[in-house]
Amino acid sequence: MSEQRGHALTLQEVSKHYGTFTAVDRVSLDVAQGEFLTLLGPSGSGKTTILMAVAGFVAPSAGSIVLDGADITPLPPEKRNFGMVFQGYALFPHMTVAENVAFPLRVRGLSRADRDTKVRAALDLVQLAAFADRLPKQLSGGQQQRVALARALVFDPNLLLLDEPLSALDKKLRAELQEELKALHRRVGRTFVNVTHDQEEALSLSDRIAILNHGKLVQAGAPGALYERPRTRFVADFLGKSNFLEGLVRQPHPGGFTLEAGAAQLTVSLPAGEAAPAAGTRSLLSLRPEKITLLGEGEEADSIVDGRIVAWSYLGAGFSLRIETADLGEIRANLPSWRSAFAPAEGLPVRLGWPAEAAVPVEEDAA
Ligand SMILES: Nc1ncnc2c1ncn2[C@@H]1O[C@H](COP(=O)(O)OP(=O)(O)OP(=O)(O)O)[C@@H](O)[C@H]1O
Ligand SMILES: [Mg+2]
Missing domain, CATH: 2.40.50.140 (Nucleic acid-binding proteins)
Structure with missing residues (x-):
């Protein structure tokens, strides 16, 4: 991974309307360089929409997305260089683990030698070097998610965006991968924006949590601060x-x-x-x-x-x-x-x- 560490992300008054429906309502949020931020909220609260707006797949109706002080709102997704892992995000079934991880590098036109070096480093990072030649169907669900993580990290992304990457896994495996994700974040030192509706996951993984309800940001803060001093009934009830x-x-x-x-x-x-x-x-x-x-x-x-x-x-x-x-x-x-x-x-x-x-x-x- 490169020496360049995380990047700082700012959402300024971001809204998304679908017709008369407001999916995201003037959300302003700062994510510090290298921070692990979790968007937490009930189903339909606008978490995925916010993540998609950050990724560039959804155009905000109003407001702006700012990376290291530069407004990136008009930039298409491929120009943002963000890594992404989505819920049940499928690997290419006909490609080996190494080929899956190499895919974003091929798209970016890297040489064979550079690809091999980076793929090996990324598989080491998620502790799957020994599985490079397997096909996805020969892996457990947790191993597949780790391949997806390696594929999202292999091209030195500016940000890693995670939309419920662990939700399809059973409870025990999820807890294991949560620990790995946390350790991975420490190792790569990048800015992670994670989405979940699992409050325990949010509490245990995040440097900071942003709580959403009906498209609005209700409260953001360190897990302990939110748990100890919720500002509203909703936050107190949702977090614990x-x-x-x-x-x-x-x-x-x-x-x-x-x-x-x-x-x-x-x-x-x-x-x-x-x-x-x-x-x-x-x-x-x-x-x-x-x-x-x-x-x-x-x-x-x-x-x-x-x-x-x-x-x-x-x-x-x-x-x-x-x-x-x-x-x-x-x-x-x-x-x-x-x-x-x-x-x-x-x-x-x-x-x-x-x-x-x-x-x-x-x-x-x-x-
Ligand atoms: N393309 C769309 N057209 C109309 N409404 C949409 C569209 N995309 C999302 N919505 C609505 O916006 C709201 C927020 O959706 P979003 O997917 O961001 O929720 P979420 O917090 O990610 O929920 P979940 O936890 O279920 O994934 C929902 O009410 C959803 O139905
Ligand atoms: Mg969602």
């Missing part, structure tokens, strides 16, 4: 599981506020610089199930709510509990099961507690 607690804002102050929900008084702390909502307004909190603990006799927490277990299940690593509360409705809590003397039972009264920073104010999604 969440309880939503609704109530009235009391005693707002620079560091937080109290949320009153029935008889419950929940203490909410805010990150530095984030303003508290006005007293008396309605507010919605996101509370991750794993941030809740069961309080024993005399134990304290910033927020405390009493309830009763209505259902529970054992998940190996932990228990998942559904707890009915008078003030907050049904709450889900996940507890680690190891080293715990706790034995869940239907109807068991429990006292739930969590720290002030565990409950995060989120906006209700626009209708």
